[in-house]
Amino acid sequence: MKTAVWLYLFLFVAFFDLHAQYPILTPFAISLGAAPSFIGLMMGLYSITHLPGNLIAGYGVDRYGSRLFIVFSLLTAGAVLIVQSHVTNPWQLLVLRSVSGFVLAFLSPACMALLARITTDRVRQGKLMAGNGFIHTLASVVSPAAGAYLVAQIGFTAAFYALGWILIATAVCALFFIRDIAPATADASASSAAPAESASDPAAKPSDSGGKLRREAGIPWPVFLLPVATSCAQGILSFELPLMGQTPDAMMTTGLLFSVVSLGALLTLSMLFLNRLSPYYRTLWGTLLLAVCYYTIAADFPVPLMAVLFIIGMGKGVIFPALSSLLIELSGGKRYGRTFSALSIAFSVGAFIGPMLAGHLREQISSYFIAFAVLMLAAAILPLCVGRSISARTHFS
Structure with a gap:
């Protein structure tokens, strides 16, 4: 369960960092001269560029595990934020937000797959998923105000720069403290549990009171x-x-x-x-x-x-x-x-x-x-x- 604890900690930092941008991105785009329609386009592209990242993550996580994808997503997103602190026109911001949408698409599937592999018990898996939602929601409650306060104190450029380095530091920590659980190991433990139950009780179903x-x-x-x-x-x-x-x-x-x-x-x-x-x-x-x-x-x-x-x-x-x-x-x-x-x-x-x-x-x-x-x-x-x-x-x- 140490993996879950470390993962929750890094997820909170990552989600806090990302949600802190929500109240400041639109004012930042307006300060660069972006029109409301352009801001809508930027938000739409951010969601659309998630799709190829999600597809790649789906196959990559099953083959290579979650750890490297988590580290890659956080590290690259942090680098994009640092570059974003130096943009001078809306089109540069549009490109960087599209890149950010792509690289952050790896984070959620990788984290949820790693949490699911920690145990094969349905109740415990449900608690782990609820914990993931709790961390995400807690970050979304406190971070927008923190982001707005940060910009008010140090300005857009320094705020994006600081948020970028926080993500990079989180990625480095994740590289050392998150222990990956290989897909093959998880599948093997799940499959070995089923024959054991069948041998003890041929009429038992895999979804009986054991919670498997x-x-x-x-x-x-x-x-x-x-x-x-x-x-x-x-x-x-x-x-x-x-x-x-x-x-x-x-x-x-x-x-x-x-x-x-x-x-x-x-x-x-x-x-x-x-x-x-x-x-x-x-x-x-x-x-x-x-x-x-x-x-x-x-x-x-x-x-x-x-x-x-x-x-x-x-x-x-x-x-x-x-x-x-x-x-x-x-x-x-x-x-x-x-x-x-x-x-x-x-x-x-x-x-x-x-x-x-x-x-x-x-x-x-x-x-x-x-x-x-x-x-x-x-x-x-x-x-x-x-x-x-x-x-x-x-x-x-």
Whole structure:
């Protein structure tokens, strides 16, 4: 478990560093003379350039392990930030953000695959995935304010320079302190557990009370519509919330609203007992909860926005670790790199589609209703894909 502890530490530093850029990138681009449409293009390209990186990471992590990809991603992203501190026009920033999107695409699949290989027990894997979500969410709560404060104190150039060196230092530490778990070793331990159970009890199933991974034929591809839908809804929320601010303190108001979402996610991510519940039902009911919340906003029900956003955060805190655990169960303990690469691709596609739909259709239909529709569609498809192919375990074990 030392690997998990070190990985969480480095992940927190990395996510803190990356999220600290969110409130300062747009003002920095404007200071270089970028128009709002250009900034939208830059954000879209950042998500699109994730796709080739996710594809490469999927096959590379399964073959070579996670450690080198984690180090490469952090090291290169840090170098890009240092170069970014010296840009003088928006086109240079566009190119560097595209490169950053590509190299950071390796980080999430590599980290999640390494966490999944630490154990073959489903409950412990669920806790590890929840820990990953907790670290990510905690960083997203505190880092935006820290990034804005840093720029206010030392300016854009010095802030990007400092953040770049922090990532490089994190990469060097990861090289020495993260112990990789070879894919072959993980698969061997998982496969050796199954024959042992079969020998002791021929009628036993691989998904019995021991909590070991099932052997499945493969992951139904429609399952990945769910991460596309959740990421699309999140992208719509990220697009719409800043437009709600009508006061001079709009930026502060927007930051507070996003913090409320993150606090809701922290609440459910800290409820580790949820990881003993079926990941299938957690994913399904969490998606339905999100859909109801977006419909509440779209229909303009007399419910405080803060309360709805907090519940949206709680839903995210339930879905994301549950979805990772569900994919692990469906994969049968094989090809973690490709599994989480496909998950990252789905998230990237949804993050690109959501703001695009909101920007083009918000005059004809509520963007939040679009989020409700895609979430309900994904929730309807999920039982058709996997409802009969996984364990029906819903109790505490």
